[in-house]
Amino acid sequence: MPEALLSLSGVNTRIGQYHILQGVDLEVPRGGLTMLLGRNGAGKTTCLRTIMGLWRASAGRIRYADAEIHGLKTPDIARLGVAYVPENMGIFAGLTVRENMLLAARGGPPDEKRLAWIFGLFPALEKFWHALAGNLSGGQKQMLAIARAIVEPRKLLLVDEPSKGLAPAIIGNMIEAFRELKRTDTTMLVVEQNFHFARSLGDTVAVMDSGRIVHAGRMDALAADEALQARLLGLSLEAHQ
């Protein structure tokens, strides 16, 4: 297995009186796509937000590209090459698609070649380039959220439930887009509830339960082991198969 670009060890996160992450140990191999699965409330979103610095870990270590990032502020983590697509997509509804993309390109206007590549992944964005992002459909908003995250090359992409609420046809498009992204050297950590989506894309997988990682390994191994799926993911898996 390639060396880890991101590793969490013993990470604890508390939100108010709730102890959400209770000692998370996770390794995300460089250049691959790691799926983070688990039932609702297992702590997946909290895990991504903690990595991003949006919630502060109360204990543990978070290492990224051989540097400790626990304690850094969110903008500083982003500037190290980490992009984040939250569960609600975080689209700026009152800005146009173009303005959303301009804002994400910190280094100046987006590179034309890269933009053409992104339009190849998500043709709708070119069509609605000057439209208000708030007027896009749910699928188009998700495309914009991901396009915004990759408008400049990033080392690590954190994506929270990219298939959530999308029609099956759009999910198919999204899977194709992620396959194309996998051909780049971007490392991805993707939270998912849709097992079909996860199985189609994941190289490695980690499963969370009650704020801990309870399983980590190859995605194809989990996909082939129905008993393990049932034990780790239970009804939530069957509902999405």
Add this chain to the structure above:
Amino acid sequence: MKRDWLPVVLVPALALAALPLVASLPIWVTLTAAGLAMGMMIFMMASGLTLVFGLMDVMNFAHGAFISVGAYAAASVLIALKAEAQAPSLAANLAAIVPAVLAAIALAGVLGWFFERVVIRPVYGDHLRQILVTMGGLIVVEQLIVVVWGPDMIPLPRPESLGGAFVFGDAAIERYRVLAVVVGLAVFGAMWLALNRTRIGLLVRAGVENAEMVESLGYRIRRLFVGVFVAGSALAGLGGVMWAMYQESLTAQMGMQVMVLIFIVVIIGGLGSVVGCFAGALLVGLTANYTGFLAPKLALGSNILLMVLVLLWRPRGLYPVGK
């Protein structure tokens, strides 16, 4: 891109609807000019507050302090330069007005910077404490004004070239009101350009919607917060000067008194929306003047009624910001 023009169209629609009720063109012209001038001044004072509300999610009841401090700073300069201010020469008047306005903007801006660091920063994310500490801050500043400038109302005659009126047939429009409209339009134009044609403006608009996502894109939003807070305070100072010269007097409580109108405008416009704030301010100014003429007993409550009607139509204001 499809724009929603309906709230903006409401302003001329309200003015035209008032014409048959007023039944006299000269009086209608005078009332409309007065309403627009009042609206522009309220806009100057309210625009900073709406951005602070929207971007920083801060309920700043101390905004009125920046208005009062701006007005007092300008008054001090105008009183010190009385000879220039009252001379029958535009050049001499400008020699008093320009430093007075700059003093108002600078002092209100510095006070805003101090407030953000000392009063607001410890209570980000806690609305109840924000209300308490900013109300407390407003009272402290008011009392400091009393200590420095005294408790009595200070008369502030307008500089000579801002007195008098333009007469068109039977209609008279005070020069000062024309100036207020021009300055208000200039402030709105500058804010619109800054928000829509610059990268900082793009960041502010995005931050108003989702500050956390702006940080996730790699921008240090706290710096933006401070900049917007200082700019909003400086604008309040400018509005304070304009308002004091409009009233031709100033008191330590003038900021608190005008805050009711400012909150109505910010709510009507939609929290965080500068265009909404502009349309809302003009509606409030026109409504106050038309109602004051047509039904003086209703004048006090007319803006509350306007707010109720707008919120029944658009519960999140004229231009809701997509948070």
